[in-house]
Amino acid sequence: MGELxxxxxxxxxxxxxxCGVELLCMASTWLPGEYTMPKWLVAGLFVAMFPVFVVALIRSFTSGAGAQLMGRNNADRFIRYVLLLPPALKLTYAFIICLAALGLATGAGTAEDVQADSSGYYYTYWDRTAHPQHSARVELTEPEYYEALKSQLRIFSAGPAMFYAFSSFLVLASASATAARARAAPQRSSGSPEQYRWS
Structure with missing residues (x-):
């Protein structure tokens, strides 16, 4: 971790x-009653995921970490690098993966694009079995509305949490590769036959 x-x-x-904020937003959907987190926060975290992940991806390829770990037939290098992580970080990543997977699994079955207006609570879907095909409306009770809304927001938090965690992993791998390359540069310039290597 000293290379960071x-x-x-x-x-x-x-x-x-x-990632932690996303997991807190996701965990709040398991609380009873209405959804407590503001929708703008969930939307803002979803949008922020893209630049954080893209920059991490660019760093991984410019440092060489992407080719070393994510290239074809490099699963063994990837596993070795993960095993070299500090125990606390390995536990953190395992916790993130398990919690996000639980959020996706519990949200996928009941998530709908629910709406609320003066006429009540509902969601619409495209009925392809009808002739002609048309948009159909399904009425919901208030508890069903909040449950479906929380399921929808749970998925919109769990997915980005995984991307944030993977972004942090890519940054760590890029920092390791950059530090190893910097250490190897003086050796190469002095004529040492040692090759740049990291794992």
Missing amino acids: RGSYRVHFGLALVL
Whole structure:
């Protein structure tokens, strides 16, 4: 973890913090009653996921980490690198994956694009069995509306949480690759036959 310096440390910390906020938003959907987290926060975290992930992806390829870990037939390198992570970080990633997977699994079955207006609670779907095909409306009770809304928001939090966690992993791998390359540069310039290598 000592290789995390400067912008790498900021990027890594930002990705994990945003991942934690996403998991808190997702966990709040299991609370009884109405959804408590503001929708703008869920939407903002969803939008912020793209630049955080894209920059992490670019860093992984410019540092060489992407080719080393995510290339074809590199599963063994990927596993070795994961096993070299500090125990606390391995537990953190395992917790994130399990919690996000639970959120996706519990939200997928009941998530609908629910709406509420003066006429009540409902969601619409395209009825392809009708002739002609048309949009059909399904009425919901208030408890069903809030349950469907929370399921929908649970998925919109669990998915980005996984991307934030993977972004932090890519940043850490990129920092490791960059640090290893910097250590190997003086050896190459002095004529040492040692090859740049990291795992």
